[in-house]
Amino acid sequence: xxxxxxxxxxxxxxxxxxxxxxxxxxxxxxxxxxxxxxxxxxxxxxxxxxxxxxxxxxxxxxxxxxxxxxxxxxxxxxxxxxxxxxxxxxxxxxxxxxxxxxxxxxxxxxxxxxxxxxxxxxxxxxxxxxxxxxxxxxxxxxxxxxxxxxxxxxxxxxxxxxxxxxxxxxxxxxxxxxxxxxxxxxxxxxxxxxxxxxxxxxxxxxxxxxxxxxxxxxxxxxxxxxxxxxxxxxxxxxxxxxxxxxxxxxxxx
Amino acid sequence: xxxxxxxxxxxxxxxxxxxxxxxxxxxxxxxxxxxxxxxxxxxxxxxxxxxxxxxxxxxxxxxxxxxxxxxxxxxxxxxxxxxxxxxxxxxxxxxxxxxxxxxxxxxxxxxxxxxxxxxxxxxxxxxxxxxxxxxxxxxxxxxxxxxxxxxxxxxxxxxxxxxxxxxxxxxxxxxxxxxxxxxxxxxxxxxxxxxxxxxxxxxxxxxxxxxxxxxxxxxxxxxxxxxxxxxxxxxxxxxxxxxxxxxxxxxxxxxxxxxxxxxxxxxxxxxxxxxxxxxxxxxxxxxxxxxxxxxxxxxxxxxxxxxxxxxxxxxxxxxxxxxxxxxxxxxxxxxxxxxxxxxxxxxxxxxxxxxxxxxxxxxxxxxxxxxxxxxxxxx
Numbered sequence: 083x084x085x086x087x088x089x090x091x092x093x094x095x096x097x098x099x100x101x102x103x104x105x106x107x108x109x110x111x112x113x114x115x116x117x118x119x120x121x122x123x124x125x126x127x128x129x130x131x132x133x134x135x136x137x138x139x140x141x142x143x144x145x146x147x148x149x150x151x152x153x154x155x156x157x158x159x160x161x162x163x164x165x166x167x168x169x170x171x172x173x174x175x176x177x178x179x180x181x182x183x184x185x186x187x188x189x190x191x192x193x194x195x196x197x198x199x200x201x202x203x204x205x206x207x208x209x210x211x212x213x214x215x216x217x218x219x220x221x222x223x224x225x226x227x228x229x230x231x232x233x234x235x236x237x238x239x240x241x242x243x244x245x246x247x248x249x250x251x252x253x254x255x256x257x258x259x260x261x262x263x264x265x266x267x268x269x270x271x272x273x274x275x276x277x278x279x280x281x282x283x284x285x286x287x288x289x290x291x292x293x294x295x296x297x298x299x300x301x302x303x304x305x306x307x308x309x310x311x312x313x314x315x316x317x318x319x320x321x322x323x324x325x326x327x328x329x330x331x332x333x334x335x
Numbered sequence: 336x337x338x339x340x341x342x343x344x345x346x347x348x349x350x351x352x353x354x355x356x357x358x359x360x361x362x363x364x365x366x367x368x369x370x371x372x373x374x375x376x377x378x379x380x381x382x383x384x385x386x387x388x389x390x391x392x393x394x395x396x397x398x399x400x401x402x403x404x405x406x407x408x409x410x411x412x413x414x415x416x417x418x419x420x421x422x423x424x425x426x427x428x429x430x431x432x433x434x435x436x437x438x439x440x441x442x443x444x445x446x447x448x449x450x451x452x453x454x455x456x457x458x459x460x461x462x463x464x465x466x467x468x469x470x471x472x473x474x475x476x477x478x479x480x481x482x483x484x485x486x487x488x489x490x491x492x493x494x495x496x497x498x499x500x501x502x503x504x505x506x507x508x509x510x511x512x513x514x515x516x517x518x519x520x521x522x523x524x525x526x527x528x529x530x531x532x533x534x535x536x537x538x539x540x541x542x543x544x545x546x547x548x549x550x551x552x553x554x555x556x557x558x559x560x561x562x563x564x565x566x567x568x569x570x571x572x573x574x575x576x577x578x579x580x581x582x583x584x585x586x587x588x589x590x591x592x593x594x595x596x597x598x599x600x601x602x603x604x605x606x607x608x609x610x611x612x613x614x615x616x617x618x619x620x621x622x623x624x625x626x627x628x629x630x631x632x633x634x635x636x637x638x639x640x641x642x643x644x645x646x647x648x649x650x651x652x653x654x655x656x657x658x659x660x661x662x663x664x665x666x667x668x669x670x671x672x673x674x675x676x677x678x679x680x681x682x683x684x685x686x687x688x689x690x691x692x693x694x695x696x697x698x699x700x701x702x703x704x705x706x707x708x709x710x711x712x713x714x
Contacts, residue, residue: 182377190542
């Protein structure tokens with residue numbers, strides 16, 4: 083066999099049908115007759131065919147493996163999870179759920195209590211403020227009342243009296259502001275009432291000057307009106323009445 | 336498809352309460368671990384919802400006309416969870432395994448019926464998802480404003496990064512990274528604006544993980560993830576009938592959006608908005624509502640309190656306040672708020688003479704997550 087015959091079937095690539103087909107045997111000498119060419123050729127040819135068949139089959143199998151793998155990934159055609167696994171995961175999930183629920187419950191309780199406490203604190207503060215204001219009103223009534231307490235109570239010094247005068251002045255100012263906004267609200271109510279009855283008669287650029295809410299629905303009107311009538315008295319009757327009207331509106335101001 | 340047999344079989348699974356959905360999800364997560372991350376840590380509420388939704392589908396399965404639009408919406412909505420077409424057969428297999436597990440009389444015929452029914456449902460849902468192919472599965476939105484209004488109410492302003500179309504009165508679902516996989520529904524308090532800003536009113540529920548985070552932890556610069564809008568309240572686009580809007584508490588949001596809609600796009604119509612709260616302190620959007628009433632001569636806003644005798648606001652339950660100010664018989668009416676308030680208001684207005692077909696309403700319930708077949712909405 084020649085070197086060509088020896089080198090066929092490169093170890094790297096494996097044996098290809100072409101390798102077999104290209105193989106050439108050297109001519110036999112007259113003294114030592116070699117194989118019959120045709121026989122060798124036939125064997126080589128058959129080997130090549132055989133190899134080709136193997137290669138084809140391999141490709142086919144590879145393809146088959148690939149499609150099976152794809153099926154395996156796409157469809158849960160494989161083994162379903164075992165009962166035991168499902169049970170274990172289910173109880174683990176339930177444990178987790180319980181922890182989360184407990185945390186939520188705890189948070190609900192804590193915020194709920196905090197809110198209750200906050201509301202209670204605000205309520206107390208309001209009541210407190212109301213009591214202070216009432217005390218101030220009483221004090222004011224006493225001061226402006228029958229006669230000045232007289233110099234004999236000089237102990238309640240000038241400074242103290244001055245303080246109260248300043249307070250009353252501020253109060254008067256507050257009452258006046260309050261009164262003005264009530265009047266303005268009344269005015270805007272009247273306007274809107276008028277406007278509702280006859281929108282065309284309303285001046286186009288009407289913008290009620292009040293900072294209060296724009297006219298509201300029916301039932302509210304009567305309340306506003308009442309509040310205004312009460313508030314109208316004070317200039318004549320002294321600050322006390324005005325104060326009452328003022329306190330009710332205070333939280334909003 | 337043998338529908339009575341399927342219903343009987345479903346009833347057996349449903350009768351076990353939590354057991355069946357627990358089995359279903361465990362089965363699903365074990366056979367397809369990648370689906371686990373689409374769900375929140377705690378599955379408790381999810382389980383309720385899943386079987387409720389499935390029960391709804393089963394009861395309506397012979398009324399496909401009614402079911403199809405709901406399923407399409409559901410399929411569209413599931414995109415935001417990251418659901419892919421491949422997940423549908425996975426869930427189907429686990430569903431069948433569950434139904435089999437809880438039914439001693441399981442038969443191949445039943446399996447075939449369920450497989451067919453599931454196939455129909457999945458196909459319709461997938462169609463719904465495909466119809467939305469041009470849209471993102473979800474929208475990222477930047478928080479650009481966060482204002483605490485009361486102890487537990489905040490007003491958020493968010494700007495979606497991509498165009499987000501919705502109608503005044505609709506609501507949207509959202510998720511925050513602080514509470515992954517917990518989706519909640521909120522109603523924008525404005526009609527769509529050219530600059531894309533959306534105003535949301537959020538009330539922190541005691542122990543509510545998402546609402547508390549939105550009120551107390553979220554700030555400007557955070558990102559929310561939005562699902563597609565879903566419709567509940569809506570204005571009849573054709574009508575220019577005068578409007579009566581009645582809100583209880585957080586129900587103000589969608590109705591304010593409707594006022595905004597009328598202001599921006601008309602048609603010109605009178606609008607009377609009534610909003611009831613427990614105390615004056617809880618009126619979380621007073622300044623803005625009063626400003627709207629001042630700016631728009633066609634609008635009146637009446638705020639009322641039911642439990643705050645010293646307040647200068649209208650006194651009484653909101654239904655009483657509304658009816659005192661009537662008559663409303665010619666109006667188109669929208670009502671939004673807590674369940675009892677909505678029920679009472681709608682009933683009283685019907686008595687008053689408003690035809691039911693001219694009233695729409697939306698119940699704002701303390702939150703529970705995710706899409707149901709009926710697309711429940713929460714504050």
